[in-house]
Amino acid sequence: MILLDPYRQGMTSIQQQRAVRLVVSLLVASIATGVSFVVLTLVTHAATLGPNQILIFLVAILYVWVIRQLRAGSSSAYRRVRFVSAAGFVAVGWQLAAGAYPVWLRPIEAGQLALLAALIVAVNRPVMRAAFPRMPDPRPRNRRAALVLAVLAPVVAEATLGTVPLRMFWALLVFAPIYGGGALFLREAWRRTGGGYLNLLLLGVAYGLVEEGLALQSLTSPNLYGAAGWAPRLFGVNTDYTELNLVYHAVFSVTIPVILVELLFRRHGARPYLRRGGLIASGVVALLGAALIRVAVPPSEDPGYTMPLAAVVLVAALAIAFLALGLRLRPSPARPHPAKRPAAEHLAADRLAAEHLAVDRLAAEPLAAGRPAPARPAVLAVGAAVATFGFLALLWPFGDAARHGWWPLLPMAGAAVIAVGAVVLLRGRQLTPSDLVALCCGALVAHTVFGLVSNADSAADRLFLGAVATLTALLGRQAAKALTGEAVEAVGQQAAEALAEQLDEAVGKPGEPEEQGQEPGHRDQFDRAVQALAESGQRRRQ
Secondary structure, three states: OEOOOOOOOOOOOHHHHHHHHHHHHHHHHHHHHHHHHHHHHHHOOOOOOOHHHHHHHHHHHHHHHHHHHHHOOEHHHHHHHHHHHHHHHHHHHHHHHHOOOOHHHHHHHHHHHHHHHHHHHHHOOHHHHHHOOOOOOOOOOOHHHHHHHHHHHHHHHOHHHOOOOHHHHHHHHHHHHHHHHHHHHHHHHHHHHOOOHHHHHHHHHHHHHHHHHHHOOOOOOOOHHHHHHOOOEEOOEEHHHHHHHHHHHHHHHHHHHHHHHHHHOHHHOOOOOOOHHHHHHHHHHHHHHHHHHHHHOHHHHOOOOOOOHHHHHHHHHHHHHHHHHHHHOOOOOOOOOOOOOOHHHHHHHHHHHHHHHHHHHHHHHHHHOOOOOOOHHHHHHHHHHHHHHHHHHHHOOHHHOOOOOOOOHHHHHHHHHHHHHHHHHHOOOOOOHHHHHHHHHHHHHHHHHHHHHHOOOOHHHHHHHHHHHHHHHHHHHHHHHHHHHHHHHHHHHHHHHHHHHHHHHHHOOOOOHHHHOOOOOHHHHHHHHHHHHHHHHHHHHO
């Protein structure tokens, strides 16, 4: 938020203006001292030009803009000064205590440390806080949903498949930053650009390329996880492992966690959970998580292997391409409806709508009588379960067995058909919340059962995965039923008004006797259908 300039528009008091001048003076003195120190170290060859020296020059240039913003009354610039003053004090104090520079330079370090201490005191005075009050941000956010997504992503991707056994459950902490930060960052970017679920899957592929290709180096490593023996290697790429994990990360590391959290927090809708600062922070956490995996896993699991530079460039370019495609691809627009139809077409369409209304009423009657709802979510759940289990079974090497020859390309082709077929079947369909729950829970149950069969190596792990699969199925069934009931209730409440508007357009409003006379019993037919649906909705509510 930008406040009024205190010097030109007289918003603040004299004391606040003096406090701002003092902070600006201390800030300039501190930056000047830091730059002078770097110049002296370079001139006297006490240090060479490195990242620390370049960073100090860049900060000095940046603070020309920060000081201008601070004088203009920017509360964001005030917060930056508070943070950097504290961070600079810690950095210079550590540098002075380490004694990395000659003794004759230490008085300059001590002087800069004193200036930073004075800046911390000056910038946190009550008069400064009053000059830059913290105003509430009207933009909506939902930190709880963001936290749930950050926790759920690594649990879904690693724990529920059994790749991390219970005795090593602490290892989730190593993977949590890249999974949680990555899923949250991609969800925020996805919702800001307005894409569909296909866009989210493309962003998930980009995530898989970063984690598996750049962080773990597993897409090209000839030793890690034994992936080179799963299928023939092409151009130095572990083909089977690449197909399996890129699809897996797109679905289970990104898409399913995002959908489940959005269903849990449906009232927030498609709005971002975080503001711009949170978006940037989640991206930074994801990158730091990738760096953590890079230094933690390959050196111990695959010592001595370094990914070729050409492969690094290619994987990074592919990740950027999938990221850009996921953010920029737009669904094909729906065909526009004609503005006006002839009266005969109106009447035919309204008769068809009345028939559909009667069918909807008959479909809703079992709900009112306590009988089960139509089986579409159940069909989707079973289909998702079969497709998931089949995809994993075709690509996963049971018992870590190496598969020699070219025949493994056949199950790889079958798995590709399953993945592409699922996308084609679901693309463009209007999925309700109960449909999404059925798809996600069906896939989760199947992938957990597959983990129980292929990964569990102890009784405790088998019991854990069995309990997870059972609980997921029960919760998914209850959630699908609840969402189906809510959807039918909403349709029952809104159908009467919508059909009344269609009736007015088709038959004619009062005062148009020539059109009303064309179909004398038409309004009565619709009135009876609308009344029947209203009565059905009333019984369901009771």
